[in-house]
């Protein structure tokens with residue numbers, strides 16, 4: 001699948017919406033990614049995970065790591081294609097931690113996967129966690145980069161598709177300035193891109 005075809009898939013499944021949204025980070029945006037609209041559909045999700053797995057083949061990866069919650073699903077399915085282990089990083093008191101007996105060995109080749117890249121914060125937290133075990137981060141893979149390529153990491157990163165979405169602090173939000181109401185999730189105000 002091409003990047004355009006994948007983007008169309010996000011739109012067709014109503015996973016990408018336009019309006020006036022308040023993101024989890026508190027910032028306001030004109031595009032919203034309703035991740036579980038896509039992640040709840042295994043037959044679609046697995047096609048994307050296969051694409052990610054193909055891009056990670058023959059790199060000697062032995063573990064795929066994802067941050068909760070979407071990253072759990074992706075890491076599991078990508079690892080299934082690669083025939084390796086998958087583990088996930090959960091929020092700790094500061095940054096991310098492994099629970100459930102998960103661990104990494106020094107020098108172990110690891111891929112980090114997540115569904116959407118917005119500010120990159122959760123990926124940075126997973127990078128710090130994996131680095132704390134001195135494991136070797138071979139690649140970072142995202143389903144969707146909604147930063148428009150604006151967020152960079154120090155390890156090779158690829159995204160299946162990219163969309164440019166603007167986001168602002170509430171005080172700088174032009175949609176607020178226009179008096180546009182925040183679009184309520186699940187309401188009919190949601191409209192396709």
Ligand SMILES: [Zn+2]
Pocket residue numbers: 020028029170173174175176177
């Ligand atoms: Zn706003």
